[in-house]
Amino acid sequence: MHTLADNIQLKAPQLTDAPALFACIAADRDYLVQWLPWVATTRAVADEAAFLRYCQTRIAAHQLWLAVIWVAGQPAGMIDLHEFQDDHAAVGYWLSREHRGQGIMTRCLATVEVIGFHDLGLHEIDLLADPANHASRAVAERRGFQRAGVLREHLPLAQGGYHDAVIYSKLSQEFTD
Amino acid sequence: MKSRLLTTLTTHLMTPVVGDAAALFALIDQNRDELARWMPRTASIQSVEDEAAFLLHTLDRIAANQFWLAVIWVGATPVGTIDLHNFKDGHAEVGYWLGHDFQGRGIMPHALGIVEDVAFNQLALNKLELVIATENTRSQAVAQRRGFHQDAVLRDHLLTASGNYDDAIVYSKLQWEAR
Numbered sequence: 001m002h003t004l005a006d007n008i009q010l011k012a013p014q015l016t017d018a019p020a021l022f023a024c025i026a027a028d029r030d031y032l033v034q035w036l037p038w039v040a041t042t043r044a045v046a047d048e049a050a051f052l053r054y055c056q057t058r059i060a061a062h063q064l065w066l067a068v069i070w071v072a073g074q075p076a077g078m079i080d081l082h083e084f085q086d087d088h089a090a091v092g093y094w095l096s097r098e099h100r101g102q103g104i105m106t107r108c109l110a111t112v113e114v115i116g117f118h119d120l121g122l123h124e125i126d127l128l129a130d131p132a133n134h135a136s137r138a139v140a141e142r143r144g145f146q147r148a149g150v151l152r153e154h155l156p157l158a159q160g161g162y163h164d165a166v167i168y169s170k171l172s173q174e175f176t177d
Numbered sequence: 178m179k180s181r182l183l184t185t186l187t188t189h190l191m192t193p194v195v196g197d198a199a200a201l202f203a204l205i206d207q208n209r210d211e212l213a214r215w216m217p218r219t220a221s222i223q224s225v226e227d228e229a230a231f232l233l234h235t236l237d238r239i240a241a242n243q244f245w246l247a248v249i250w251v252g253a254t255p256v257g258t259i260d261l262h263n264f265k266d267g268h269a270e271v272g273y274w275l276g277h278d279f280q281g282r283g284i285m286p287h288a289l290g291i292v293e294d295v296a297f298n299q300l301a302l303n304k305l306e307l308v309i310a311t312e313n314t315r316s317q318a319v320a321q322r323r324g325f326h327q328d329a330v331l332r333d334h335l336l337t338a339s340g341n342y343d344d345a346i347v348y349s350k351l352q353w354e355a356r
Contacts (some may be wrong), residue, residue, distance in 0.1 A: 123336075126331070149328050153303060162303060162304075169331055
């Protein structure tokens with residue numbers, strides 16, 4: 001467990017987190033589904049529990065690093081590192097509506113940079129965001145990720161089709177606590 | 178070798194078989210220094226058996242729909258390979274290599290054109306990506322010749338055999354851009 005502030009922690013995912021995470025997703029479905037197509041197929045607590053179980057097997061296989069973001073004693077989102085290759089990985093994250101806009105994700109990303117660069121020995125972290133996802137891009141830019149370009153038609157949409165992705169990167173030597 | 182290669186020999190792509198290992202290993206061994214610069218796995222191919230093991234692993238991953246690979250033949254000679262990997266969300270990455278004597282003849286652009294057809298029409302992908310070291314201008318020429326679009330430059334993205342990192346250009350081609 002990583003404690004970022006009195007009321008913010010990153011914890012390993014547990015199946016018992018499923019009801020609270022599902023409640024966050026269900027309460028904010030229309031917003032989240034714009035950026036996270038799996039929201040459309042997360043229709044019940046059991047779907048979220050199945051996803052958490054899948055995450056646990058991927059973590060055990062060292063294919064994934066993932067933490068549940070706890071705010072004020074409740075699961076409120078997730079942050080992860082995936083697609084490990086050539087000493088780089090991609091970071092992904094989401095946070096419930098009621099906790100956005102308070103700098104929480106920026107603090108979480110800072111902690112994940114410590115984990116990625118120091119603990120996991122990464123050299124580079126990539127971050128992909130929908131061009132219209134200003135909240136996500138603001139987190140990347142606040143943490144000093146550099147814009148590397150736009151990957152065309154890269155992100156699948158829940159309703160079919162694709163959106164472009166702005167790709168950012170940060171190198172280990174650019175990281176300061 | 179180059180001067181004796183008849184331009185009328187046809188280039189074709191064939192699914193890999195373990196029996197290709199000896200010819201592919203000989204080709205890799207001849208081109209070891211050049212290939213190792215851009216393809217770190219070259220260092221792990223030290224014998225025909227290593228290449229055979231790679232091909233066996235490749236066949237497993239093809240069967241699991243995680244990979245696609247063809248051996249490029251000119252006439253009766255295997256001259257390189259071309260593959261699709263990192264399948265995700267309707268896209269995949271292309272990788273390729275060609276023996277030095279066979280470069281600069283338009284073989285790889287031709288092979289890439291065939292792979293585009295496979296990817297977009299048989300595998301129903303929406304996009305192909307090419308991730309190429311910024312210093313690998315020969316490989317970039319293939320991407321450009323096939324009309325791939327430069328999307329991004331990723332700093333220090335490719336781990337080299339010497340333990341350094343190369344910047345990479347990400348190119349893409351979308352299904353509707355292919356012919």
